[in-house]
Amino acid sequence: MxxxxxxxxxxxxxxxxxxxxxxxxxxxxxxxxGCMTIKPWGYALWENIxxxxxxxxxxLGHKNVYFPMLIPASFLAKEAEHVEGFAKECAVxxxxxxxRDETGKMVPGSPLEEPYIIxxxxxxxxxxxxxRWIQSYRDLPLLLNQWANVMRWEMxxxxxxxxxxxxxxxxxxxxxxxxxxxxxxxTILNLYANFAENWLAMPVIRGEKTASERFPGAVNTYCIxxxxxxxxxLQAGTSHYLGQNFARAFNIKFLNASGVEELAYxxxxxxxxxxxxxxxxxxxxxxxxxLPPKLAPTHIVILPIIHKAEQxxxxxxxxxxxxxxxxxxxxxxxxxxxxxxxxxxxxGEKAWSWVKKGVPLRLEIGGRECEAGNVSVSRRDKTYRExxxxxxxxxxxxxxxxxxxxxxxxxxxxRDFQTTHTVxxxxxxxxxxxxxxxxxxxxxxxxxxxxxxxxxxxxxxxVTIRCLPLTEDAHVRGTCPxxxxxxxxxxxxxxxx
Amino acid sequence: MxxxxxxxxxxxxxxxxxxxxxxxxxxxxxxxxGCMTIKPWGYALWENIxxxxxxxxxxLGHKNVYFPMLIPASFLAKEAEHVEGFAKECAVxxxxxxxRDETGKMVPGSPLEEPYIIxxxxxxxxxxxxxRWIQSYRDLPLLLNQWANVMRWEMxxxxxxxxxxxxxxxxxxxxxxxxxxxxxxxTILNLYANFAENWLAMPVIRGEKTASERFPGAVNTYCIxxxxxxxxxLQAGTSHYLGQNFARAFNIKFLNASGVEELAYxxxxxxxxxxxxxxxxxxxxxxxxxLPPKLAPTHIVILPIIHKAEQxxxxxxxxxxxxxxxxxxxxxxxxxxxxxxxxxxxxGEKAWSWVKKGVPLRLEIGGRECEAGNVSVSRRDKTYRExxxxxxxxxxxxxxxxxxxxxxxxxxxxRDFQTTHTVxxxxxxxxxxxxxxxxxxxxxxxxxxxxxxxxxxxxxxxVTIRCLPLTEDAHVRGTCPxxxxxxxxxxxxxxxx
Numbered sequence: 001m002x003x004x005x006x007x008x009x010x011x012x013x014x015x016x017x018x019x020x021x022x023x024x025x026x027x028x029x030x031x032x033x034g035c036m037t038i039k040p041w042g043y044a045l046w047e048n049i050x051x052x053x054x055x056x057x058x059x060l061g062h063k064n065v066y067f068p069m070l071i072p073a074s075f076l077a078k079e080a081e082h083v084e085g086f087a088k089e090c091a092v093x094x095x096x097x098x099x100r101d102e103t104g105k106m107v108p109g110s111p112l113e114e115p116y117i118i119x120x121x122x123x124x125x126x127x128x129x130x131x132r133w134i135q136s137y138r139d140l141p142l143l144l145n146q147w148a149n150v151m152r153w154e155m156x157x158x159x160x161x162x163x164x165x166x167x168x169x170x171x172x173x174x175x176x177x178x179x180x181x182x183x184x185x186x187t188i189l190n191l192y193a194n195f196a197e198n199w200l201a202m203p204v205i206r207g208e209k210t211a212s213e214r215f216p217g218a219v220n221t222y223c224i225x226x227x228x229x230x231x232x233x234l235q236a237g238t239s240h241y242l243g244q245n246f247a248r249a250f251n252i253k254f255l256n257a258s259g260v261e262e263l264a265y266x267x268x269x270x271x272x273x274x275x276x277x278x279x280x281x282x283x284x285x286x287x288x289x290x291l292p293p294k295l296a297p298t299h300i301v302i303l304p305i306i307h308k309a310e311q312x313x314x315x316x317x318x319x320x321x322x323x324x325x326x327x328x329x330x331x332x333x334x335x336x337x338x339x340x341x342x343x344x345x346x347x348g349e350k351a352w353s354w355v356k357k358g359v360p361l362r363l364e365i366g367g368r369e370c371e372a373g374n375v376s377v378s379r380r381d382k383t384y385r386e387x388x389x390x391x392x393x394x395x396x397x398x399x400x401x402x403x404x405x406x407x408x409x410x411x412x413x414x415r416d417f418q419t420t421h422t423v424x425x426x427x428x429x430x431x432x433x434x435x436x437x438x439x440x441x442x443x444x445x446x447x448x449x450x451x452x453x454x455x456x457x458x459x460x461x462x463v464t465i466r467c468l469p470l471t472e473d474a475h476v477r478g479t480c481p482x483x484x485x486x487x488x489x490x491x492x493x494x495x496x497x
Numbered sequence: 498m499x500x501x502x503x504x505x506x507x508x509x510x511x512x513x514x515x516x517x518x519x520x521x522x523x524x525x526x527x528x529x530x531g532c533m534t535i536k537p538w539g540y541a542l543w544e545n546i547x548x549x550x551x552x553x554x555x556x557l558g559h560k561n562v563y564f565p566m567l568i569p570a571s572f573l574a575k576e577a578e579h580v581e582g583f584a585k586e587c588a589v590x591x592x593x594x595x596x597r598d599e600t601g602k603m604v605p606g607s608p609l610e611e612p613y614i615i616x617x618x619x620x621x622x623x624x625x626x627x628x629r630w631i632q633s634y635r636d637l638p639l640l641l642n643q644w645a646n647v648m649r650w651e652m653x654x655x656x657x658x659x660x661x662x663x664x665x666x667x668x669x670x671x672x673x674x675x676x677x678x679x680x681x682x683x684t685i686l687n688l689y690a691n692f693a694e695n696w697l698a699m700p701v702i703r704g705e706k707t708a709s710e711r712f713p714g715a716v717n718t719y720c721i722x723x724x725x726x727x728x729x730x731l732q733a734g735t736s737h738y739l740g741q742n743f744a745r746a747f748n749i750k751f752l753n754a755s756g757v758e759e760l761a762y763x764x765x766x767x768x769x770x771x772x773x774x775x776x777x778x779x780x781x782x783x784x785x786x787x788l789p790p791k792l793a794p795t796h797i798v799i800l801p802i803i804h805k806a807e808q809x810x811x812x813x814x815x816x817x818x819x820x821x822x823x824x825x826x827x828x829x830x831x832x833x834x835x836x837x838x839x840x841x842x843x844x845g846e847k848a849w850s851w852v853k854k855g856v857p858l859r860l861e862i863g864g865r866e867c868e869a870g871n872v873s874v875s876r877r878d879k880t881y882r883e884x885x886x887x888x889x890x891x892x893x894x895x896x897x898x899x900x901x902x903x904x905x906x907x908x909x910x911x912r913d914f915q916t917t918h919t920v921x922x923x924x925x926x927x928x929x930x931x932x933x934x935x936x937x938x939x940x941x942x943x944x945x946x947x948x949x950x951x952x953x954x955x956x957x958x959x960v961t962i963r964c965l966p967l968t969e970d971a972h973v974r975g976t977c978p979x980x981x982x983x984x985x986x987x988x989x990x991x992x993x994x
Binding site: 028030031032035036037038039040043044046047063064065066067068069070071072073074075076077083087088089090091092093094095096097098099106107108115116117118125128129144148149151153165167 | 525527528529532533534535536537540541543544560561562563564565566567568569570571572573574580584585586587588589590591592593594595596603604605612613614615622625626641645646648650662664
């Protein structure tokens with residue numbers, strides 16, 4: 001069967017991913033190394049993610065702020081692990097003007113005394129501010145967040161998944177004690193997990209990173225890990241308990257209720273435009289993008305099918321009225337977004353363009369539907385040919401349930417996929433076989449906690465420990481198949497993006 | 498009379514401005530040269546501006562996108578005037594990592610082959626994309642916008658008014674003919690003007706810039722100019738008709754309906770976080786910030802006044818119920834934002850903190866109000882002592898009208914101020930006197946169009962032509978008082994930010 005996207009997932013998964021982005025017109029590679037241009041359809045997805053996440057973050061008492069994008073290079077150096085983690089991939093601003101050289105070429109002029117780096121993350125510049133803003137326990141907790149662009153000079157980039165510049169939100173909080181700060185980190189982890197499950201329809205495993213995968217400067221890094229359709233893992237969000245590391249580096253101190261000076265406890269956490277990559281790879285098929293309805297920029301497209309000129313005005317009027325009625329429906333905090341596509345294009349080409357863009361519902365209306373008061377309904381989660389003709393009133397009554405069913409259906413399908421490809425593996429041979437000859441996926445396996453074993457598996461198989469799951473069923477004692485030693489819990493191994 | 502802000506506007510206007518920002522906790526100077534940190538109260542203002550402007554821009558058919566923040570230095574050089582305008586104030590990225598030198602100091606490593614500049618504006622990188630995206634007249638008009646940070650290395654900076662990094666929206670459109678592109682530029686100018694008047698309550702004059710004040714690369718630059726309380730002008734938004742200048746530089750061509758290749762016509766337009774500076778300086782008084790209610794992060798603050806411990810629960814319950822009822826009221830597209838301030842602070846200190854933050858309505862509730870079913874209402878546009886006690890039901894019924902009256906009142910007061918300080922001046926002596934010995938303001942004066950006269954006045958008085966107003970009453974023929982020559986219209990001269 002011919003598919004709209006070529007190659008298919010089975011034929012060439014990485015190339016399929018690029019073609020999905022192109023066919024849905026989400027983004028393109030830019031002339032700036034490693035950076036992408038996010039086009040209207042892709043940016044509308046990000047706006048929908050932002051709107052909902054921002055509301056959820058604010059509902060927990062966080063407020064938004066904006067810190068400068070440039071960070072004095074000396075700030076980076078204040079936290080020892082942090083500088084090691086980020087110095088090797090940061091864009092450095094060294095001059096503040098361009099001038100013409102003797103050949104007429106534009107070259108950098110006016111060197112800066114101290115260079116700036118473009119923020120790869122903002123713990124350092126925010127830490128400096130917190131040291132001034134926080135004086136007393138009455139100033140705590142301090143719960144701030146910002147939506148910003150950040151830059152990490154990555155060697156291998158892929159649109160949405162890993163780009164030199166990306167968009168994100170970064171939360172930064174300070175607390176009077178470790179318990180509260182730690183609770184903040186897990187509260188946010190749960191917020192991210194629920195958002196992934198309920199909005200992106202992307203099932204995730206909540207867990208903690210091993211020391212080698214921790215955020216540079218963190219005490220604990222928590223994460224959500226999703227499984228893509230090639231059975232690789234995608235780290236989709238992280239929440240860090242920073243202990244007093246950044247408080248010490250930036251001198252964030254407060255007088256406690258007894259008048260004694262203490263270092264504060266801080267957290268940081270973020271999700272990025274990478275979520276869009278996760279959404280694409282979780283749901284899309286060989287005909288194009290598939291969007292979870294709750295995040296779709298357009299929920300419904302109406303396609304007038306006009307064969308004779310004299311039908312035009314009646315059909316268009318019918319479409320306008322239907323669009324108007326649908327737009328009055330509220331669904332999960334938004335009015336339904338409905339578009340009428342009246343471009344002069346063949347009906348097939350037109351419908352396929354919306355299939356590729358992942359719009360949940362397509363409504364076709366020709367002379368017959370118009371006369372009978374009907375509409376032909378196609379769902380993006382069914383095949384292109386499958387459609388049902390129903391009376392307008394029935395559609396209007398059922399639309400919210402149809403969209404709910406689609407949202408739930410995508411989640412269930414992805415959850416089943418993840419479950420099917422998550423396997424408990426208890427010996428080393430099976431483990432190596434799973435990742436070399438087998439299909440791969442998530443291996444739930446015991447591990448003694450030794451970083452050398454972790455490193456060897458990475459070197460041998462390019463497989464990493466995605467996380468130590470927080471779920472109870474992972475907390476069973478057992479034997480590490482790589483060392484024969486005691487293991488306190490199962491961990492998730494996988495290849496990853 | 499003692500004022501909450503010292504110095505007052507009369508005593509030292511620039512310092513008063515800084516103190517307003519500090520007292521309302523809007524922002525602070527950052528350790529990054531020329532950049533500010535926008536704090537929660539200031540950022541909430543920007544979010545409110547964004548939400549409304551974004552909806553208005555989208556309602557005209559524009560879609561949001563995101564282009565990389567880095568621009569290859571060679572792109573900047575493609576439009577001759579553009580590069581001259583921006584090369585002297587751009588931050589240049591020359592390296593992509595920091596390394597330790599022999600002394601252990603972090604210094605730039607890995608030099609780039611071609612440097613990048615941080616966008617001072619995005620015409621060039623967007624022009625490159627448009628040259629690929631636009632092929633046929635069917636691709637036009639292309640109406641895009643982005644919300645982004647930009648950087649211009651300014652020598653003298655002032656919070657919100659002129660900072661090295663600032664936040665803005667930048668619209669970029671391409672059209673098939675000059676008429677349509679020109680109409681776009683004026684449509685957006687009108688959108689900006691209406692937003693300034695109706696949301697910021699800031700009266701503006703719409704006009705065109707002279708050649709010397711044009712955007713580098715533009716054919717026409719249109720602007721809105723507002724008058725601050727020190728009678729200086731603030732350029733609050735610009736909309737540029739770029740003709741075919743950028744289309745030529747970036748090869749943006751399309752096949753017209755007759756199959757002939759043509760260069761497109763483009764526009765660009767933007768407003769920035771400077772609008773917040775305009776808002777502050779238009780309305781605030783010697784007691785602190787005054788917010789137009791439509792943009793206030795909090796419309797109403799409830800202040801429980803508890804003198805005896807046994808009153809606490811009754812008063813708090815009463816406040817909670819009132820907040821709940823007020824929050825159910827929709828006003829100009831938002832639910833009313835209501836905060837209860839139950840901090841343990843003296844009543845005076847607490848109330849003054851909200852005066853300084855500019856919250857439109859303060860409701861005080863003590864034992865007496867609680868028993869009588871009343872509330873004591875103070876309006877930010879009246880003096881601190883002025884308050885009225887009204888029954889809760891009356892308040893609930895009247896709140897929308899009260900806020901409307903405050904919004905309109907602020908606008909009227911600012912409009913009157915602008916009118917009072919805009920003077921028709923018809924001879925050179927009066928003109929020089931107005932700007933040296935007089936109070937200054939806007940001088941509506943004839944001018945023969947000679948850039949040399951414009952330059953001399955700037956050198957003599959630090960006064961510039963703010964714009965050639967678009968209004969009919971400015972389009973009267975007359976005599977230029979500086980040259981004795983014919984003048985086609987009056988123009989606005991003023992000192993400016």
